Amino acid sequence: MLNLDGQVALVTGAAGGIGNAVIRLLQQQGAVVAAVDLNPLDETLLIGSGVQRPVKSWICDVTKVEEVDRVCDKVRASLGPISILVNLAGGSGTRAAQTLSDTTDEIWEHVMSLNVTSVLRFCRAIAPSMSSAGYGRIINVSSTLRHGIYGAVGTLGARLPYITSKSALVGMTSQLAKDLGPFGITVNAVAPGLTLPGEEGAITKRFRALPQEAQDKLTGHIPAGRPADGNDIANAIAFLASPEAKYVSGQVLDISGGA
Ligand SMILES: NC(=O)c1ccc[n+]([C@@H]2O[C@H](COP(=O)([O-])OP(=O)(O)OC[C@H]3O[C@@H](n4cnc5c(N)ncnc54)[C@H](O)[C@@H]3O)[C@@H](O)[C@H]2O)c1
Numbered sequence: 671m672l673n674l675d676g677q678v679a680l681v682t683g684a685a686g687g688i689g690n691a692v693i694r695l696l697q698q699q700g701a702v703v704a705a706v707d708l709n710p711l712d713e714t715l716l717i718g719s720g721v722q723r724p725v726k727s728w729i730c731d732v733t734k735v736e737e738v739d740r741v742c743d744k745v746r747a748s749l750g751p752i753s754i755l756v757n758l759a760g761g762s763g764t765r766a767a768q769t770l771s772d773t774t775d776e777i778w779e780h781v782m783s784l785n786v787t788s789v790l791r792f793c794r795a796i797a798p799s800m801s802s803a804g805y806g807r808i809i810n811v812s813s814t815l816r817h818g819i820y821g822a823v824g825t826l827g828a829r830l831p832y833i834t835s836k837s838a839l840v841g842m843t844s845q846l847a848k849d850l851g852p853f854g855i856t857v858n859a860v861a862p863g864l865t866l867p868g869e870e871g872a873i874t875k876r877f878r879a880l881p882q883e884a885q886d887k888l889t890g891h892i893p894a895g896r897p898a899d900g901n902d903i904a905n906a907i908a909f910l911a912s913p914e915a916k917y918v919s920g921q922v923l924d925i926s927g928g929a
Contacts, residue, residue: 691900738928894927
């Protein structure tokens with residue numbers, strides 16, 4: 671049992687597949703969760719996965735700085751000071767760009783804004799109050815794909831900006847850990863491998879739509895013999911969010927079943 675009693679945890683991308691698992695686990699460990707997403711939470715999925723009501727949720731486009739600042743103010747006013755920030759919102763965008771030539775500035779800037787600049791925006795809005803309190807936990811979500819991939823990956827949209835952005839998050843995590851460490855704030859990243867967080871998750875649907883051969887190719891190299899589920903990722907996030915992880919900072923934890 672991790673002691674998150676009464677701590678306010680702001681989770682972005684909370685309506686997504688991994689987000690549901692993170693909400694449930696942080697709640698079970700005693701945290702008060704502020705769920706933030708572009709889309710509304712699907713309460714039926716949350717209840718089905720064992721989350722107790724109420725989960726307070728806010729709609730926010732993390733690519734818009736004024737929306738980020740506004741939502742952070744609203745969460746603080748509603749729930750009190752935020753001591754845990756989980757930067758989970760992200761993805762490879764809605765427009766496919768498989769080659770360098772496909773990768774327009776517009777696609778690039780959107781994916782970077784979604785995956786990297788959004789983290790800057792939330793950290794900038796929340797870290798000062800964590801610093802004043804002398805305590806905070808920031809967890810960013812990178813990807814094992816940050817090392818680059820050879821060949822097409824059927825579940826990825828704009829792959830060059832996605833991979834670049836998830837790699838950039840690692841540098842950002844290292845520097846923020848150094849800058850914020852003296853104020854009692856730890857900053858870490860988790861890097862999931864292929865994660866299928868329930869049949870309703872967007873990525874699960876894209877994965878299941880692939881030909882069997884492509885699915886086998888994506889999972890065949892995983893020593894654990896299966897993709898991750900949402901709990902595999904949420905468990906690591908919850909540990910890094912806990913007081914017990916106080917001496918862990920600036921790290922990237924691959925959660926990839928040994929792949
Ligand atoms: N599922 C995987 O295999 C995998 C692997 C490595 C990393 N990741 C990362 O984990 C995170 C969560 O992934 P997931 O599998 O739950 O995906 P998901 O698509 O189910 O969830 C992403 C969530 O982000 C939200 N979002 C998208 N754009 C947004 C915006 N502009 N403002 C606010 N919210 C926005 C979506 O509404 C969605 O709820 C992402 O950052 C993803 O890159 C996932």
